[in-house]
Amino acid sequence: MSFQFNFSIEDAEGCPLECELSTVLHNSSSGHLDKEENPKDDKLSLGDSEVQRETTNEVKATGLMTSSGKNNTFNSDIRSFNCHVEENPESSTLATEHKPPEDVSIILENKVVESLSGLCFVNVSVVEMTLSDKDSAGENIVRKTITSNTDLISGVYEGGMKIWECTFDLLKYLEENDVEFKGKLVLDLGCGAGLLGILALKRKAKEVHFQDYNSTVIGEITIPNTLVNCDNDKTSRCVQESSPKRPRMSESGLLSRCRFFSGEWSQFVQLIQNEIPPKTYDVILTSETIYNPSYYSVLHSVFQSLLSRNGIVYLATKSHYFGVGGGVHLFETFIRERNVFCVKTLQVYDDGLQRQHEE
Numbered sequence: 619m620s621f622q623f624n625f626s627i628e629d630a631e632g633c634p635l636e637c638e639l640s641t642v643l644h645n646s647s648s649g650h651l652d653k654e655e656n657p658k659d660d661k662l663s664l665g666d667s668e669v670q671r672e673t674t675n676e677v678k679a680t681g682l683m684t685s686s687g688k689n690n691t692f693n694s695d696i697r698s699f700n701c702h703v704e705e706n707p708e709s710s711t712l713a714t715e716h717k718p719p720e721d722v723s724i725i726l727e728n729k730v731v732e733s734l735s736g737l738c739f740v741n742v743s744v745v746e747m748t749l750s751d752k753d754s755a756g757e758n759i760v761r762k763t764i765t766s767n768t769d770l771i772s773g774v775y776e777g778g779m780k781i782w783e784c785t786f787d788l789l790k791y792l793e794e795n796d797v798e799f800k801g802k803l804v805l806d807l808g809c810g811a812g813l814l815g816i817l818a819l820k821r822k823a824k825e826v827h828f829q830d831y832n833s834t835v836i837g838e839i840t841i842p843n844t845l846v847n848c849d850n851d852k853t854s855r856c857v858q859e860s861s862p863k864r865p866r867m868s869e870s871g872l873l874s875r876c877r878f879f880s881g882e883w884s885q886f887v888q889l890i891q892n893e894i895p896p897k898t899y900d901v902i903l904t905s906e907t908i909y910n911p912s913y914y915s916v917l918h919s920v921f922q923s924l925l926s927r928n929g930i931v932y933l934a935t936k937s938h939y940f941g942v943g944g945g946v947h948l949f950e951t952f953i954r955e956r957n958v959f960c961v962k963t964l965q966v967y968d969d970g971l972q973r974q975h976e977e
């Protein structure tokens with residue numbers, strides 16, 4: 619069954635010039651999500667959105683609605699997922715840049731590498747097992763999530779350890795539509811495993827920045843994943859499942875076109891904006907980052923501050939995140955109310971939804 623949301627495609631002429639960034643999030647957006655209007659939507663759909671700036675001063679946005687049940691082998695079903703909201707979250711986590719070590723082989727110690735569709739990634743369970751013993755001095759996110767039995771702990775751990783389903787939808791969309799990355803400065807925002815940024819890197823992006831809330835994710839998952847995909851000419855014959863790949867130092871060339879950041883989004887914006895010259899991104903890729911409505915304001919300001927004038931944002935999301943309350947309708951409303959971007963649906967993937975719904 620195909621499912622379409624109420625996204626509309628707007629002419630760039632219909633879009634206003636940049637407007638002020640709203641500071642109100644909860645109040646302004648929550649009242650506009652009318653769950654009763656499409657009561658079935660929430661359970662059935664996932665979505666991708668793309669936000670685009672035009673060459674004129676006008677801002678145009680397009681959206682890609684996707685849904686998928688195909689990748690459940692890699693991800694538990696998170697349409698209804700557990701989120702623990704900390705009473706005193708460690709918010710405003712400072713943004714930090716992470717430099718891969720000189721000896722890149724160290725990064726892959728104790729890692730098991732898997733592959734899918736030409737992309738390699740470390741097995742998260744193995745990383746978690748290793749970390750549950752040793753990260754007590756660090757963020758300790760593995761132990762915290764095990765203890766609280768949650769997919770994420772708001773303000774502490776934002777879910778970057780595993781690969782979420784919409785990442786695969788967006789990868790598919792980018793490949794099928796031959797989206798151009800050559801020569802572009804790309805941001806994988808809320809990257810987790812970083813597969814979106816890695817795809818951009820392999821497709822000749824000039825530079826890719828990876829950002830995740832948690833430094834543990836960047837160090838233990840994102841950087842290793844980037845490294846195992848850095849074997850430029852040989853990536854098509856990815857390592858066999860469960861076989862660790864040990865790239866030579868000479869194979870890590872692509873790493874020089876990557877930068878890695880951890881920290882909360884507003885802090886990240888500050889860090890990037892303080893660079894001289896200040897940077898803006900041609901493409902922002904982001905998957906499963908709109909689950910929490912209380913982050914919409916800062917997320918919008920990331921787009922507004924860091925997207926270049928001709929830039930474009932591809933955003934992949936599920937229709938609704940039970941337990942936290944975010945979702946595509948709410949986010950679309952939020953974007954429209956800010957009046958900076960327009961939104962359009964690009965595509966809906968609905969594989970497996972009926973099956974999921976019947977359950």
Ligand SMILES: C[S@@+](CC[C@H](N)C(=O)[O-])C[C@H]1O[C@@H](n2cnc3c(N)ncnc32)[C@H](O)[C@@H]1O
Nearest residue numbers: 776777778781782785808810830831882883905
């Ligand atoms: C559910 S995970 C999705 C990870 C990955 N994009 C995927 O699709 O597999 C959400 C990601 O958004 C990022 N994130 C969410 N809220 C954030 C915030 N307030 N500040 C910084 N990063 C945040 C985290 O880095 C986290 O990894």
